[in-house]
Amino acid sequence: MADRAKERRDTQYGLLTAIAGEAGVSLGTVSKVVHRRRDVGEATRARIEALLERHGYVRPWEGDRQAPRQILAVFRDLSGPYTLEITRGIVEAAGDMGVEVIVGTTSKRSISGWLEECVEAGARGVIIVISMLTEQDQHRIVEQGLPVVLVDPLSAPSPNIPSIGVTNRNGARMAVRHLLDLGHTRIGMVAGRSHSPAGAARLHGYRAALTEAGIAYDPAIVRATDFDFGEALTATRQILRDREPPTAVFAASDAQALGVLEAARQHGVAVPGELSVISFDDTLVAAMACPPLTAVRQPFQRLGHEAMRVLMRLADGRAPASPRIELATELVLRTSTAPRNAAQA
């Protein structure tokens, strides 16, 4: 279908170009007439309309009732590396499906505004990324049957709105087990805030791994912050001043892990010689960190692909196979983790 659509587009495009030539106007002017814009003189409009009719041109949206080929991807903001990876995942998956992606944020327009816009503009649906939905938003989505997929929502999961994320708890558990395998027993964590389901799940994974290894949870070397560099920097400086500082730290996101690295540098603590650091996300900044970060990788491409797949399914009026999809994470080894130094024992 994508091929047929493209073929038709090419033919139509060629036709419009020919008509522009015949009418002695630019293609832009022909396009304006096709789209019934008002900023074209009447005589020109009439001449072009006549040519369009003579050549049997059919406006795409009038010729068939083919489903619109746009979706909305709405973010809280576009300020972190995570955002970029998700955007790329969605845009590429959509490109494969011949669908266009309108990218927006909730800084200028509320979630409910975007839901309205989806209806107004006739888009196929909305992917909402790490945002808090009000009860009213959720109610409306369900009541009106709007095709909506949530990626890493901040609000509590609703069984009626499909959401996609990764296996945060298990990924965190893998991260801590990696540190345990390297001989670390004093492991700190710069965690996310508990109101973030992803953040809470990563903390649970950390605790589960410690429990499995028979290590007591010590809140003195655990701090909850936003997924933010500056807050993690401050938190890590506190952790490093503990009477018995950790030999390894697990950060709940790349932005936080970079804060951990900077705190270590400020304290003159070598990474990984004196402190192993492991991160969660593996966005572009992880590989470019100093040292490059060992990290739990979120499969961003697959997240985008799954979000699109579920959204298209909803847009076709079919129920999602599952209200919640969790994709597996993967441990990526780089140079920020090392065996516990004998000197640290």
Add this chain to the structure above:
Amino acid sequence: MADRAKERRDTQYGLLTAIAGEAGVSLGTVSKVVHRRRDVGEATRARIEALLERHGYVRPWEGDRQAPRQILAVFRDLSGPYTLEITRGIVEAAGDMGVEVIVGTTSKRSISGWLEECVEAGARGVIIVISMLTEQDQHRIVEQGLPVVLVDPLSAPSPNIPSIGVTNRNGARMAVRHLLDLGHTRIGMVAGRSHSPAGAARLHGYRAALTEAGIAYDPAIVRATDFDFGEALTATRQILRDREPPTAVFAASDAQALGVLEAARQHGVAVPGELSVISFDDTLVAAMACPPLTAVRQPFQRLGHEAMRVLMRLADGRAPASPRIELATELVLRTSTAPRNAAQA
């Protein structure tokens, strides 16, 4: 038709007046909310939005298809922090104008494919970010009068297609002068490739600053790489092995600067104690580097705003005020640069 539009306008006006009365605010306040201006309190905004919705108000530019409110922003890929900053700048500026942004890449569809899509879909225009335009693309844009604005194009500038960027040469000159002011005289550079106009201009700025200070250009401590972490890492390792290694390095982008930091770490060279590092871009990763990077800041928000402003002007059939706009850069001081150490003298 004009009459019908007027009639609708009058009805809408009556509706807005009624809503103002109901909300107990002025019509001006209602109008601000309708136009999504920011100078209205959140509570008031929410109350008015709720009333607008209840009464079925439709914003004129959202309700009719005659003046499409979409533009395309096309990137080579969505893989670097620069991309995210530009996307954000465009999406936010467009949001202020009530315009939606379709984000795409040239990985699945060529530039000419996107130009076609702009016409077919009736979008107002296309912003093309760091891409190479073929002569055919350029010819088509000019011939067909397509509204197109280039941001940091890789192709040679065309006087007929407006382009926007920053004062790359002067920004680079400022960066090197900062290093000179700190007493450095042996200054290396990890430059961009010469086929990139931005990369070439930054190298020229570096050379100009050296010349002004009476320092000979030494190609042994200058390497050209892509704006890429891994290539910069390799190049810096070579530079640091020079018989007379530099005490400071200027990197032509943040991705490259992170490679410089990692090379220094691998060589056991302290930043900024033994090596000052200055970057160009100041994307989100600069502030999160270890140590945080002193950098020449590109005004991403303004770039997005200017690109939108020029594009809307073209879409309205007006010529751009200038075929080329260069925005000023700004030096942001962080901790990766320091006075030349006496020990280095």
